[in-house]
Amino acid sequence: MITIDALKEFGANTEEGLTRCMGMEEFYIQLVGTMLNDANFEKLDSAVEAGDAVAAFEAAHALKGALGNLSLTPICDPVSEITERLRGQTEMPDLSDVMPKYKEALERLKAL
Amino acid sequence: MKDFKSEKKKILIVEDERVNLELLKIVLQNDYEILTAEDGTRALDLIDNESSLSLVLLDLNLPDMSGMDILKGMSESEKLDNLPVIVLTAEKEAEVESLNIGASDFISKPYPRPEVIKARVNRTIELSEGRMIIGQTENDSLTGLYTREYFYSYCDRYDTKHPDTEMDALVVNINHFHFINERYGRKYADEVLQRIAEKIQAHVDEHGGLASRREADNFVVYTPHITDYTSLLEDISEGASGDGKDESIVRLRMGVYPKVDKNLEIERRFDRAKMASDTVRSTFTKAIAIYDNALHESSQFSEQLLIDFSRAIEEEQFVVHYQPKYDIRGDEMVLSSAEALVRWKHPEFGLVSPGVFIDLFEKNGLIQQLDSYVWRSSARQISEWKNVLGISVPVSVNVSRVDMFDPSLVDDIDSLIAEFDLNHGDLILEVTESAYTEDSEHIIGTVQELRDRGFFIEMDDFGSGYSSLNMLSNLPIDALKLDMQFIRSAFKNGKNTRMLEIVIEIAESLNVPVIAEGVETAEQLFTLKQMGCDIVQGYYFSKPVPENEFEEFLIEKQEKGSDEIRVERNKYRKLAHDRHVYDAMHDPVTGLYNGSAFDFLIYDSDKDHTALLLIELSNYDEISKAKGSSAANRSVIRAAEMLRDVFRASDFICRLKNDEVGVILSRIDSSHREIIEGKIHQFKEAVASDEQGVSGISINYGLVFGDEENEPDLFKAADRALKTKKN
Structure with missing residues (x-):
């Protein structure tokens, strides 16, 4: 189950995230759940696989904003990195080092 | 609907x-x-x-x-x-x-x-x-600059149009504008404002940006960044007083927040400029201040202290120190009471001085919580001393202005007395003078109520506010405590104790004792004693110390045979009357300071910056034999008058023996030798050519400079010099 403590353990800056949620813990946890179902994760994966740099950038960029707002740092950091590498690119750059990082963090979050 | x-x-x-x-x-x-x-x-x-x-x-x-x-x-x-x-x-x-x-x-x-x-x-x-500016006019009718509300919204618009321009926020104020208003009249003051506005407008016309008269003499300017505003300030100042008027009438100060952070709300940018300007409010040498890292840090620091406050109360990070107060009327100085002073043992910043946080907490009302914390700590301490040492010492605590508006104040303090089984005289309440002058009726009522319950009230920082004599005579107070500033300025740069005398006279006329704080040297103590000050506290005796160190004062006192230190109102009142009895520091014949005063002063002097001149009237005995002792004494008095003419008011002239006078010269070292010897020469000439004095005095002298003497006792050294000269 997702709890504030578990999120903290996971590496989220819960203090910051909670501030944005006006201090409401349940609401915060609920939004983390919403985040996990975000379609942009799938879009990012398939775009990367298909070598579509533009679509991948759009998905990563959208994820970055939302992850940042929830202060889910362990996922937000690699996704930001991915966004920056994709920015302005038409050819798919090498993401083989960061993609596993982001996926690993996402799996860890899902496992909570 | x-x-x-x-x-x-x-x-x-x-x-x-x-x-x-x-x-x-x-x-x-x-x-x-x-x-x-x-x-x-x-x-x-x-x-x-x-x-x-x-x-x-x-x-x-x-x-x-x-x-x-x-x-x-x-x-x-x-x-x-x-x-x-x-x-x-x-x-x-x-x-x-x-x-x-x-x-x-x-x-x-x-x-x-x-x-x-x-x-x-x-x-x-x-x-x-446009809701913010409905009903507002765009331009100030007096100066033509933008009004406050329009100014702020136009600043925003300016930023929108010039997103890449680095901007400075300036605040310009006139020092003591209200004084100009009162002294030269409204019409003149208005003209001054117009002249200043004109120059400011000229600057923004040339450099870009916009300006407003926010209120009264408060101008704000939002303008593209330049590195130095000295010439702008000079330009505005020049002629601001008007044709033919003294330029010094209008003095301006300016605060600059350079290269503003555009993420900061527009008003906050000018707050920063204002904060900088406030740092040069009362300095005469510097008229421009920049909001820089140091100021930023200090404002962040203040903010941090405010955040940490409640935690500090909870964790008892505030500690109360006690500074002894001494009754100096008699020959021997006697511990009479203590003042409770708060320190903050901050876990991160270490010991924070009250100078840093008291003002801050006064501004936002937190002082009330801090005051009652100190009252409680002090009450507990007084009771502990009573129970453990068997000694009863009154402790004075501060009661801030805001406290006086708390309707439960009287009952709250009263219940502290009951809780710790104290007498009302044990906890003396210090109320600052300025509290009386604002909303005085209410404050006086509260003070009266406290006195009716039996508390003693000291008026703190007396002399810093603006009490009129007339008002003072009606105030319910038990003692006046002199503003530390008086002591400081009276003894700075030579000695000018006139103001001090006046304040003590006021106290005398009110028939209440005078307490002086901030006393640091024997010279100050001695002079205060001479003037009739009753009670003294300051570093000369002791800095504020933790309770365990303060106990040593109590034990010392106890050993001298008194286990009760009690201030009673009658005795307090009486103090005021018999202060003039004291004369043990004067030679009764000549009115000069005597040998014990000399010991006192020379002991405390800063040797490296003190010179001692011993003067012997070598034929005193002969004059005395030939013309009688009063004639001989008149020669001494006459000689002393001449010494006074030649030396400075801050030099002490003491009669040490019938035929010997000592002059303690402070802030003097051997580099002044020629000057001092010139003065001695002048003195000898004066004596020789004196027509009205008793003729025939002959003078020997010994002069030593502390900075070149190995002998620690300057008197011994000077005595030796005198004898060497004689032989």
């Missing part, structure tokens, strides 16, 4: 990321009715058809079109004129671009604190409705 004013405004949030949307909704839903659109098509539809929208929050990345395109479209169709847009984005470049296209503001991702979001939304709507 729904009240029009209470109806919520409608705002549209255009955002496709669920999480971001929900976050904005939770922050804003209490204050606004919220419509949402998850793509551009739906957004445009709502913008076109919802007539009563107040604001659009627009994400730039939408699934079907770019937010930037929506913004462009709105700008082209002049929709933006009525419907402001705040852009939501994580990209710095996009922020600037969107402002260029006509967005009113932006909110960056990750989002700032909810309060910031609310404030920005609120302000954008207000500005677009």
Whole structure:
């Protein structure tokens, strides 16, 4: 189950995230759940696989904003990195080092 | 029917990321009715058809079109004129671009604190409705500069138009403007303001930016960055007093917050400039101050202290120190009471001086909590000394102005007395003079009530406020405590104790004893004693010390055979009457200081900066034999008068023996030898040519300079010099 403590353990800056949620813990946890179902994760994966740099950038960029707002740092950091590498690119750059990082963090979050 | 004013405004949030949307909704839903659109098509539809929208929050990345395109479209169709847009984005470049296209503001991702979001939304709507400035005129009728409200909104507009220009925020004030108003009249003061405004306007005409007279003599300028404002300030100052008037009448000060942070709200930028300007409020040498890192840190530091306050109270980080007060009326000085002074043992910053936090806490009312913390600690301590040492010592505590407005004050302090089984005389209350002068009726009432319960009231910082004598005579007080500033300035740069004398005379006329704080040297103590001061505290005796160290004073006192230190009102009153009895420091014949005064003064002097001159009237005995002792004494008096003429008022002339006078010269070292010897020569000449004095005095002298003497006892050294000269 997702709890504030578990999120903290996971590496989220819960203090910051909670501030944005006006201090409401349940609401915060609920939004983390919403985040996990975000379609942009799938879009990012398939775009990367298909070598579509533009679509991948759009998905990563959208994820970055939302992850940042929830202060889910362990996922937000690699996704930001991915966004920056994709920015302005038409050819798919090498993401083989960061993609596993982001996926690993996402799996860890899902496992909570 | 729904009240029009209470109806919520409608705002549209255009955002496709669920999480971001929900976050904005939770922050804003209490204050606004919220419509949402998850793509551009739906957004445009709502913008076109919802007539009563107040604001659009627009994400730039939408699934079907770019937010930037929506913004462009709105700008082209002049929709933006009525419907402001705040852009939501994580990209710095996009922020600037969107402002260029006509967005009113932006909110960056990750989002700032909810309060910031609310404030920005609120302000954008207000500005677009012109609500802030309804009923306001755009220009100040006196100077023609913008009025405050227009100025701020135009600053925003200026930023929008010049997003890449580095800007400075300036505040210009006239020192003691109210004085100019009173002294030279309103008409003249108005002309001064007009002249200043003209120069300021000329600067913005040339360099860009805009200016306002915010209120009274407070000018604000928002202008592109330049490195040095000295010439601008000089230019404004020049001629501000008017033709033929003394230039020094109008003195200006300026605070500069250079290269403002444009993320900071516009008013806050000028707060910073003002903060800088306040640092040169009372300095004469510096008229421009910059809001720099140091100032930024100090303001952050203050903020941190405010945040840490409640925790500090809980964790008892505040510690109370006690400074002894001594009764100096008799030959022997006697411990009479103590003042409780608070220190902050901050876990991070170490010992923080009250000079740093008291003002701060006074400004925002936290002082009330701190005061009652100190009262309680002191009461507990007094009771502990009573129980453990069997000694009863009154402790004075501060009662701040805000405390006086707490309706439960009297009962609260009274219940402390009961709780710790104290007498009312044990806890003396210090109320600052300035508290009496503002809203005096209320304060006097409260003080009266406290006195009726049996408390003793000392008026603190006396001399710093503006009490009129007439008002003072009606005040219910038991003692006057002199403002430390009086002691300091009276003894600075030579000695000018006239003001001190006046203040002590006032106390005398009120028939209350005088307490002096901040006494640091024997010279000060001695002079205060001479003037009739009754009780003294200061570093000369002891700095404020923790309770265990203070106990040593108590034990010492106890060993001298008194286990009760008690201030009684009658005795207190009586103190005021018999202060003039004391004369043990004077030679009764000549009125000069005597040998014990000399010991006192020489012991305390700073040897390296002191010279001692011993003068022997070598034929004193002969004169005495030939013409009688009173004639001989008159020679001494006459000689002393001449010494006074030659030496400075701050030099002490003491009669040590019948035929010997010592002059203690302070702030003198051997580099002044020629000057001093010149003075001695002058003195000898005066004696030789004296016509009205008793003729035939002959003089021997010995002069030593502390900085070149190995002998620690200057008197011995001077005596030796005198004898060597004689032989």
